[in-house]
Amino acid sequence: MENVSQIELLAQRPPVQAALRSFYTRQQEIVELIIAIQQIPAPTFAEAERAAYMEQRFAGLGLADVAQDGLHNVYGRFPGHSPTATPLVISAHLDTVFPANTDLTVQRKDSLIYGPGIGDNSAGLAGLLTLAQTLRDFALRPAADIWFVANVGEEGMGDLRGMRAVVERFGPGALYIVLEGGLYGQICHQAIGVRRFRLDVSGPGGHSWGSFGATSAIHVLGRIIAAIADLQAPQTPRTTYNVGLIEGGTSINSIAQKASLWLDLRSEDAGALRQLEANVNKVVQEVVAKFPETAVAMHLVGDRPAGKIPRQTPLVSWAEAALQHVSQETITYMTGSTDTNIPLSQGIPSVCIGLTRTGHAHRLDEYLDTTFLPQGLSQLLLLTLTAAGF
Ligand SMILES: [Zn+2]
Incomplete structure (x- = not known):
């Protein structure tokens, strides 16, 4: 498989190797970041406080053009070296299904962390920040601009309004990766x-x-x-x-x-x-x-809206190859309703991947298993570098 060898070669390059290793050494730090995000309430239609946190973190990481739009979608750009390369948009939704007065106390039990919204989608947002930090710290600068986006309105009656605005902004000339905290091992390129x-x-x-x-x-x-x-x-x-x-x-x-x-x-x-x-x-x-x-x-x-792109689409194949590199497990092709619905319904290359395993999503006893975080982040980094042309 050509894509597997492409990913293998990428993973062997010394700065990439070092970056991949860092996901294991920084695991505890990343877990604390997930919890810090989870502690900020962000019900759909009331994401402003969490958006402000993400905006401040984007700026702190040195991303360019950091700004919010009128909906509280937060944007930041990691500049590529080739202005003509197809930009890559990596997004994670800010909102949770929990009302503002929900008790957000977390509990830890071995590798599990319990807390409302811990996986869906604090882990996805922490993935954005960790990826941006990794690109900066290991001087991994691909050809294409990478836009980091923390978007509103994915859950409930949000009706994907955040992602609609994101796709309107970047249009069909971009590639889209959507991060969900809990879907590690799954790849979604088909939207119901x-x-x-x-x-x-x-x-x-x-x-x-x-x-x-x-x-x-x-x-x-x-x-x-x-x-x-x-x-x-x-x-x-x-x-x-x-x-x-x-x-x-x-x-x-x-x-x-x-x-x-x-x-x-x-x-x-x-x-x-x-x-x-x-x-x-x-x-x-x-x-x-x-x-x-x-x-x-x-x-x-x-x-x-429903939509899908063929499994042979390069973006999907790269996500598969990256997952195969970090894990021997069989890939599940999820058909779901996520932010990818918007680009997929327009035939725009888009894929949703996960960062770790979680359980009881949308319940107060939601939990996240920290075990798979390094692998999930490794898949994300390899996919990002391939899609952005490193
Ligand atoms: Zn979610």
Whole structure:
């Protein structure tokens, strides 16, 4: 395999060897950096404090053009030596799923560190800083500019708004690497599409005894949910639906005037996702047609586009070869919903890789296994140097 030998040769160059070794000697320091980032709350839509920290660290590392945009995406450039080389954008999301008042105390048990957001994505952000520091300290200067980006809005209702702005800024003429703290051993070059809706039902309502017979928004909502649950979704391409949240009504003895549901539709394939959405619309209209006193409104509240690039794309092959160099384990090709959705949906070369193993993501007892950090950082460095032309 040509790419393997390319990576092998790269890894044998003395300054690269020294840099790779440093990930093992600096492991404890890197762990402390991860915890320092994790201690700063950063719920989606409230990332400013963590963004300010990253901006200050970018500047401290001597990156050029350090700045935030209006969304609190933070940018910094490690200058390449060839102005015509394809720039490389390396990003990690700032936000977490945890509200601002979450107890962020960490606990250590052997190689594991427990704490909300420790892996997703404090480890990814620490990876950005560690990589920038390593390039500087070992004087590894590739041809291309490397843009380090700590971006907002990856989780929940953030709807990838941070990454949308990043890809708008650098456009299709860049390569994109997305860092996720917990995906070590996995490579993502295929993004699933996600469409999310809030569906509001309204009706006349009334007293449960006195107005019995009037249409209830809750009863209609229940029929809509049952109709959605009866839909067939293809297994290939994998396509799913979920009503994840409902609310509505006034009291136990009121016929409900309002009721809502939150619906999450996903597919590996954009066409299958459109078909599923059309099927949902059809059954909703069928139910509503039976209850002329009710009105239904469906609002799009999330839209993460599907997309993929071929596994033979150089960026993907380099990520594979770099992972093979640092580990003998089999590579998992993850299909997911990450910041790579944005470039992948536009056919722009992009890959998401991980830095270590984590567990219980999006839970308060989330943990990170520090064991794999040196390997994860080694994969990242080798991929970065190859992609940026060292
Ligand atoms: Zn994440």
